[in-house]
Amino acid sequence: MNALRLGSYTFSSRLILGTGKFSSVSAMIEAVRASGSQLVTVALRRFNREQAEDDLFGPLSEIEGLTLMPNTSGAATAKEAVKAAHISRELSGSPFIKVEIHPNPHHLMPDPIETYEACKILAAEEFIVMPYIPADPVLAKRLEEVGCSSVMPLGSAIGSGQGLSTSAMVQLIIRESSIPVIVDAGLRSPSEACAAMEMGCEAVLVNSAIAVARDPAAMAGAFARAVEAGYDARNAGLMQRSGSAVATSPLTSFLGAGS
Amino acid sequence: MNALPAWLTDSRLSEDIEPLLRQTDDESLERLAAEAQAVTLRRFGRIISLYAPLYLSNFCSSGCVYCGFASDRTSPRRKLEFDEIERELRAMKKIGIGDVLLLTGERTNAAGFDYLRRSVELTARIMPRVAIEAFPMSVAEYRALAECGCTGLTIYQETYDPENYAKLHRWGPKQDFLERLETPERAITGGIRSVGIGALLGLSEPIGEALAVARHARHLCRTYWKAGVSVSFPRIRPQEGSFQPAYVVNDRFLARMIMAFRTAMPDIDLVLSTRESSNFRDGMAGLGITRMSIASRTTVGGYVEAETAGASQFEVSDDRSAEEFCAALRAKNLEPVFKNWDAAYNNPLPEKERA
Ligand code: SF4
Numbered sequence: 001m002n003a004l005r006l007g008s009y010t011f012s013s014r015l016i017l018g019t020g021k022f023s024s025v026s027a028m029i030e031a032v033r034a035s036g037s038q039l040v041t042v043a044l045r046r047f048n049r050e051q052a053e054d055d056l057f058g059p060l061s062e063i064e065g066l067t068l069m070p071n072t073s074g075a076a077t078a079k080e081a082v083k084a085a086h087i088s089r090e091l092s093g094s095p096f097i098k099v100e101i102h103p104n105p106h107h108l109m110p111d112p113i114e115t116y117e118a119c120k121i122l123a124a125e126e127f128i129v130m131p132y133i134p135a136d137p138v139l140a141k142r143l144e145e146v147g148c149s150s151v152m153p154l155g156s157a158i159g160s161g162q163g164l165s166t167s168a169m170v171q172l173i174i175r176e177s178s179i180p181v182i183v184d185a186g187l188r189s190p191s192e193a194c195a196a197m198e199m200g201c202e203a204v205l206v207n208s209a210i211a212v213a214r215d216p217a218a219m220a221g222a223f224a225r226a227v228e229a230g231y232d233a234r235n236a237g238l239m240q241r242s243g244s245a246v247a248t249s250p251l252t253s254f255l256g257a258g259s
Numbered sequence: 260m261n262a263l264p265a266w267l268t269d270s271r272l273s274e275d276i277e278p279l280l281r282q283t284d285d286e287s288l289e290r291l292a293a294e295a296q297a298v299t300l301r302r303f304g305r306i307i308s309l310y311a312p313l314y315l316s317n318f319c320s321s322g323c324v325y326c327g328f329a330s331d332r333t334s335p336r337r338k339l340e341f342d343e344i345e346r347e348l349r350a351m352k353k354i355g356i357g358d359v360l361l362l363t364g365e366r367t368n369a370a371g372f373d374y375l376r377r378s379v380e381l382t383a384r385i386m387p388r389v390a391i392e393a394f395p396m397s398v399a400e401y402r403a404l405a406e407c408g409c410t411g412l413t414i415y416q417e418t419y420d421p422e423n424y425a426k427l428h429r430w431g432p433k434q435d436f437l438e439r440l441e442t443p444e445r446a447i448t449g450g451i452r453s454v455g456i457g458a459l460l461g462l463s464e465p466i467g468e469a470l471a472v473a474r475h476a477r478h479l480c481r482t483y484w485k486a487g488v489s490v491s492f493p494r495i496r497p498q499e500g501s502f503q504p505a506y507v508v509n510d511r512f513l514a515r516m517i518m519a520f521r522t523a524m525p526d527i528d529l530v531l532s533t534r535e536s537s538n539f540r541d542g543m544a545g546l547g548i549t550r551m552s553i554a555s556r557t558t559v560g561g562y563v564e565a566e567t568a569g570a571s572q573f574e575v576s577d578d579r580s581a582e583e584f585c586a587a588l589r590a591k592n593l594e595p596v597f598k599n600w601d602a603a604y605n606n607p608l609p610e611k612e613r614a
Contacts, residue, residue, distance in 0.1 A: 021304020023592045048598040051355045055598075074604045076452075076485060084603045105453065105487040106480065106526035159302040212300045 004180065004203055007095065007128035007149045009067065011038045014197070015220075015227045016069070016182065018207025019056050020046065021159075022216060029059055031210050035220035038065060041098045041205065043073040044088045057092065069130060071098035076105075078117035085122050097122055098152070099131040108158045112139050116146070123147030132184050135166035140173045140181070150179050152205060155196065156186030159208045163192040167199065174200040190219075190226030197230025198238060261437055266478035267419065273470040273477075279519035280466050288515055295518035295547040298525045303549045307588055308528075308599045309581075310358035311351055312392070312555050313562070315339050315378055319364025321431030323417070325459065325495055325502045328364050330431065338363075338370045339560055344378055348385045350562040354554060354581045357598035358388040360413060365432055366394040376403055383408025388600035390453075394432065395442040401449025408605045412446040413455035414439070415493065419471030420463040427462060443479055453487030454479065455530060460513065461495035461504030469516045476524060489528035489550065492517055496534050496576065510539055514546075521547035533577040540577050541587050553595075554581040 003010035017040040022028035032040055040060060047070075048055040060068055070088030075081035078101065085097045099122065101115050102108040110132050116139065123129045128149045133139055135153035143151050153170050156162035163186060164170065174181045180202035187193050193204045206223055213219035266272060279291060316338035317328045327334065339347065351359065359382055363370050375393055382389045390411025391404065401412070418424050421436050428434045443454040456475055458468040472490060479488045492513060495504045520529055531540055531548045533555040540551065555575055556562055577584070585595040 021306055022594060023305035024589065024594050044603060045599055045601045046596070047601070048357065050352070051357075051597055054355060054357075054596060074601060076604075080604050084601065087601075087603045103485045105485075108526075159304075161301055208301065208304060211304045 006039075006130070006180065009096075009128070011067075011203075013038045013224070013227075014203040014231055015193070015224050016040065016184075016203055016205040017210065017220070018205060019043075019060065020073075021208055021211035023211075025053065025056065025059050027216050028056065028211070029063070031216040031220040032060070032063060032066065034217035034224075035210070036224045037220075039067045039069055039096070041069040041071045043071050044084050044091075045074045047088075047091060049091075061092070067096065068092050068094045069096035069098050070094060071100045071132075072118075073100045073102075075101050075118075076103040076111075076114075077101065078114040078121070081114070081118040082121050085118075085127060089127070095126070095128050097127045097129055099129060110134055110154070112136060115139075116142055119143055119148050120146040130182070135169035135173065137169060137172040137176060140177060144177060144179050148179065150182050150202070151177065152182045152184035154185040155183045155192070158185045160186055161188035161209065162186050163188050164196060164199075167195075170196070170201070171199055190222045193223050194226040194230035194233075197227055198234050200234060203227070263421065263437075264440070264478075266474055267440075267471060269474060270470070272474040276473045276519050276523045277466075277470060279522070280469055280515060282515075288511065288518075291515065291518045291522065292546055295521040296545060298521055299545055299547055299549060302525050305545070305592060306594045306596045306599075307544055307548070308358070308550045308596045309356070309553050310360055310388075310390070310550065311356045311553055312360045312362055312532075313344070313347055313351065313382075314362050314556070314560075315344065315375070316363045316367075316370035318367040318369040319431075320367050321365040321433040322429035323431075323433060324427050324429060325417075325462065325504070329429075336369070337560065338374070339378075341377065341381055343560060343563070344381055345385070347560065347562045348382060352385065355597045356553070356581070357386055358390075358600065359386045360390045360392055360411075360552070362391070363393040372396065372400055376400075376407060379404050379409045380407040383602065383605065387598050387602050390455075395439055396445070396449075398445045398449045401446045401451050405450035405452075408602065409451060410600070410605060411453045411455065411487075412443065412451045413457075413491065414442045414446075415457045415459055415491070416440060416471075416475070417459045418462040419458055419468055419475070423463045440475075443475075444483070447479070447483045447486040451486075453489065455489040455491055455528075457491035457493055457530075459493050459495055460508040461506050463506065465506055465508050465512060465516075469519075473520065473523065476520075476527065480524075480527070487528070489530055490520055490524075491530040491532065493532060493534055513539075514543060517543060517547040533575045535576055537577040537579055537584075537587070540584075541591065544588055544591060545593050553584050554579075 013036050017037045019042045042056050046056040072081040072084040081101050101111045130150050132152045140151045156165040182203040183196040184205040210219045318336050319328045322329050392413040424436045528550045530550045532552045588595045
């Protein structure tokens with residue numbers, strides 16, 4: 001597999017993991033290891049330096065070869081996200097920031113306006129900015145223009161398990177984008193992750209589907225293989241889809257026949 | 260009394276929940292449980308966020324018949340001084356708590372707004388998340404608390420039946436039904452990020468109460484789309500004064516109510532306190548409930564001096580230690596989460612001051 005490039009970093013794995021929602025820190029760590037992920041996101045909300053068994057950041061930072069991408073989950077405005085990004089960088093040392101701004105704490109849909117504002121500021125401050133966004137092709141280009149390193153449109157609502165319900169819009173984003181497009185949120189099964197890669201995504205981010213599986217580590221492994229399969233299939237050149245059967249005697253053969 | 264707000268009587272806001280509450284057979288209960296568990300797992304994963312209450316003061320100017328702190332009770336009155344609050348918080352922090360609910364009675368000279376504000380300020384310096392359960396305040400007062408780091412408010416309407424409300428609240432500022440009903444909205448307007456509501460179950464006819472809570476929650480979610488809304492399910496508990504509730508809300512109904520709320524409102528936090536038995540709490544964790552209190556002391560000064568702290572507001576039923584409770588959650592493959600908020604998100608500046 002060619003490397004996934006984000007800022008000046010390269011990754012051979014194209015599966016990014018979210019770390020919330022697991023039954024325990026050890027289950028989360030096992031899943032991260034089984035996934036082969038080299039980039040995982042962790043919420044500043046779940047950094048807990050005072051209590052080791054409640055802390056997600058400490059155990060993750062001990063896994064060799066893993067890059068951490070703190071996220072701003074909890075932020076409702078650009079200002080809060082920027083503040084969280086600064087604190088995250090200071091605590092983790094990571095230049096990555098997943099900008100996640102959801103003013104409605106119930107459905108957690110990203111706010112396009114605040115996200116744009118925060119990304120503009122953070123990209124100028126040389127963060128590697130990875131915004132979580134609605135599947136909006138215009139917003140994606142705007143974010144590329146202000147210096148984001150990727151865009152991460154949602155497949156469907158967080159934790160909904162509705163898969164790639166935004167697929168038509170994600171395809172438009174991919175067609176126009178010069179930065180990696182990474183589907184984030186909503187994926188339920190490895191086959192959906194595979195489909196996202198076949199479609200042209202550079203990576204996928206998965207959390208719930210792995211965290212709530214009966215065997216999270218086994219599910220993480222299954223997602224990793226599906227992501228690879230989808231990526232390889234896309235590079236191998238998928239057969240064209242055809243809406244109607246191609247007649248063995250072409251319908252247009254009369255053209256050019258002598259009169 | 261002025262007219263009730265339209266949302267409180269709008270049955271369309273609770274029509275999906277009503278049939279679920281009216282069923283009584285085992286089969287429908289089991290089906291509902293499976294659905295509630297699946298929704299909870301999808302949306303919240305395997306985590307249960309934890310908080311602990313800290314009773315700042317039991318001074319109170321109201322006369323609620325069902326409460327051990329009512330102003331005609333003879334139990335000694337006390338409030339924590341600021342150095343005591345700090346000691347309590349440090350004791351709480353030692354057992355891992357990072358999310359605190361500060362409680363007081365109705366407004367009094369001994370424990371009024373200033374006292375509460377300074378308590379919030381002090382708590383926000385020590386804990387990542389601070390919420391309050393106290394007397395209703397003005398928008399300006401809520402704004403001042405939000406600026407000190409208060410992010411949450413819990414306020415129960417106690418009962419949504421105005422006539423019954425009038426009988427149960429014998430005197431004091433809490434007699435104003437509408438003033439209390441509108442409190443969550445004033446808090447949100449003042450910048451408090453999340454509000455918790457509920458009815459004290461047992462005071463009035465339970466299905467009617469449940470439907471009113473559902474309407475209230477939906478009204479808040481629709482009108483204030485940026486605010487977090489959570490629902491608690493307190494059942495009345497024994498307390499000094501030996502008030503007997505008019506209705507018995509049994510475990511089966513309470514479980515049905517919680518699970519019906521979960522399926523109808525998949526995204527909101529549903530909260531269960533230590534009023535409930537350990538058996539019920541363990542059973543409901545992950546079956547709709549996503550947020551729970553732990554190791555609660557319902558006495559003023561209960562964390563440092565558990566034995567001597569005096570009368571409580573009500574009796575705790577689940578008196579397990581934080582460790583014991585967390586072990587029970589883990590045995591159910593659930594993760595107890597002590598810190599699920601960061602002070603980085605506190606104290607947002609008003610819109611006009613934003614860059
Ligand atoms: S319920 Fe609250 S207002 Fe009523 S008596 Fe008790 S402490 Fe006072």
